[in-house]
């Protein structure tokens with residue numbers, strides 16, 4: 001059975017089971033979600049209706065079950081979505097929809113990340129971009145959506161050192177002015193473009209001013225030197241880390257650095273399989289790190305683009321690696337210790353314990 005077949009069959013199991021039970025599977029913390037990659041089908045439809053002249057169809061914004069794309073093709077998808085999301089109204093709608101959808105999936109703690117964008121044609125500035133996401137988080141809170149949301153400002157590696165430094169300053173301003181809603185900085189973007197050495201001063205500055213750092217590292221095989229360098233900062237979490245270990249062309253020295261600092265990994269099964277950096281679910285590096293007892297957190301990456309959600313990622317991990325409900329519960333519980341909101345951790349642990357009995361009735 002190929003990974004994709006597995007994916008498909010689990011999706012049906014997941015849907016039929018979910019109809020009869022509480023929406024919460026193992027209680028969820030989502031720590032790696034790019035805002036514009038998380039836009040659902042129904043939100044895309046609303047955006048397309050607002051901008052019919054763009055002639056964008058849903059097939060251009062999502063990679064369905066059974067489909068795989070090269071990394072390059074995946075990054076083209078983000079360009080299409082960015083065309084659809086280019087005003088403050090769009091950002092507000094997209095962010096609120098994404099937050100509500102994670103909540104409906106049972107996610108109780110969400111760290112969203114997004115790259116501030118300036119759009120000349122609509123007058124949107126990077127500052128207004130971040131303010132609008134913060135506004136969406138506040139509105140959801142006021143509307144009683146049952147989820148805690150924090151925000152990471154993202155640096156797109158393609159834009160170079162100067163933009164990275166500006167983004168860090170913006171993130172620092174918002175960290176200080178939002179009462180703790182902005183908690184960190186993400187480094188993402190096409191891993192084939194740019195080099196982390198140029199971004200080191202900006203990342204270092206972010207760390208020094210108290211922003212937590214989550215860096216996409218070794219997402220492709222050619223990044224070993226960059227990872228050596230960036231792991232010295234050290235980051236507070238690692239996105240993907242697909243090619244860190246020696247068996248896939250990384251090195252023991254990289255693994256040792258990650259282990260020395262006990263740096264948690266954010267692992268996104270569907271994203272890596274559909275983006276073809278991992279050949280099948282069973283080959284995913286989740287197993288390598290999980291067997292080592294290293295902190296590993298299941299995440300969606302881009303739930304809209306990859307047509308998944310966090311429950312489905314947990315279900316995939318459980319069936320692919322033969323994990324029990326108790327294992328999954330522990331995995332979900334340990335994710336709490338990896339969040340960038342230490343002020344919430346005690347409260348989240350309490351919430352997870354309260355939800356536990358309902359989860360084991362499945």
Ligand SMILES: CC(C)=CCNc1ncnc2c1ncn2[C@@H]1O[C@H](COP(=O)(O)O)[C@@H](O)[C@H]1O
Nearest residue numbers: 034035036037071074075078114115188189275
């Ligand atoms: C192509 C592929 C397999 C994607 C998954 N892996 C990724 N690797 C690096 N950066 C990413 C990935 N997914 C999303 N992003 C970043 O998130 C952005 C979209 O969300 P946003 O506009 O920042 O709100 C993309 O433009 C890109 O900068």
Ligand SMILES: [Zn+2]
Nearest residue numbers: 034188239301
């Ligand atoms: Zn990512």
